[in-house]
Amino acid sequence: MDWLDNLIKTFLDFDAMWQVMPQLLGIGLVNTLVISIWATVIGVVLGMVIAIMGISPSRWLRVPARIYTDIFRGLPAILTILLIGQGFARFSQQVFGPSPYPLGILALSLIASAYIGEIFRAGIQSVDRGQLEACRALGMSYGKAMRLVVVPQGVRRVLPALVNQFIAIVKDSSLVYFLGLLVSERELFRVGQDAAVLTGNLSPLVMAGLFYLIITVPLTHLVNYFDNRFRTGRRKAAPPKSGLDEVEEQNPTPTLTYGENS
């Protein structure tokens, strides 16, 4: 059973896994989460701007939003990350110092915002048109109607899709290593990769993979759970009630009766 031993040594070497654990936990996991959460937060803000522009009545807002979305959704993530990370390195150095970390986050945010913008746009556009009309009929401005009534309803509908997007960002965050991170800035993949190169064994990378799964799998199931709840409604079915009861309720004492109009 040589080949089985070999396999286990290559992928599941317990010692190699154990040795890389402190780094995966202390550096890799922290950085992956920091990068992903920042990219998501910035991506949500930018995505909302893109979505609002994308459904605007004005062509001067709609067209730029469309072009932005097409570009950042259409390019491979790695290409965007390299272009932003290296292209703006000098500018970033003056603002953030020598680390490529902030630019990596920015690049991920731009990519994410293109997707999130589409998610928001679809959600907002799925809100019944009557909602906007009801607001306008009450004298609300377009902006207020969107902010107070239409956008909150649209966003609530797409929360599951947003969690999926977060999962995609967590995975894409591994690409930031291309920009050359400092030792303390390495995320899960890079930590696993370095250890794999040092030990000549893939087990640390398998361990890094497990960490990704620990983040993403529960989220996937959380999404499914919420999706079901949204779809089926969380309320227990009420026993049917006769409409006639309500008629009674409406007319307790008919105090005023009138017939023909004079």
Add this chain to the structure above:
Amino acid sequence: MTYTSPVPVADGHFYEGSSLELQGLSMAYGDIEVLKDVSISVPPGTTTCIIGPSGSGKSTLLRGVNRLHEPKSGEVLLAGESVLTQKPDSVRRRIGLVFQHFNLFPDHTALENVALALRNVKGFSKAESRRVARERLTEVGLAERADHRPRDLSGGQQQRVAIARALAMEPEVMLFDEATSALDPELVKGVLNLMASLAQRGMTMLVVTHEMGFARKVADQVVFMDEGRVVESGKPADLFDRPQSARLQRFLSEVL
């Protein structure tokens, strides 16, 4: 059928409706003309019912009055002033619109549905907007349902919340766009009663309806429209009992 007020009138609020006048109103969707040279005069405090087959432009007309859809030509006068030269938002504040499908805000309670525009359009404080909202809900007989979401209310209750929401803005004119067409049959009368009571208490109302009984009993004037034009108008008794045009005779024979 007689109409009874849903609330004792002593508790009711009296309204001072303004006049509404449509002069030669024409409207179009793109190249398709849906309203052609329509003139209707609604004196203050009176009710005008618009009847007619589907596709006659009745709903479009209401949307033109508060400029949810911009008229192509013609004039709309509210209390004698043109609404077309004023800001749409300030015009709409003075004109209440009730929709066929209620269009309540599903994530707000009945009270919040009524209070939202008070707070954000009229600029009331939170407490004040809730106080007024509660008053209006009481007026439509739904004080006890104030904390229910729309999905926990029947269609009839939802429509009464929608009416309360429009009334809270203290409109000078109320427009009803087939307000009872989406209701279960046993709940229609409750909403019509409420509308009749508003009419009786001085509101100016322009009502698009398929309820011929309501039009006959409550309206001061009935307008029959077909193919985007006013075909015939006058007192309800004249229109329903002595229809002049062949189209109206045909329409009445189909619906009555």
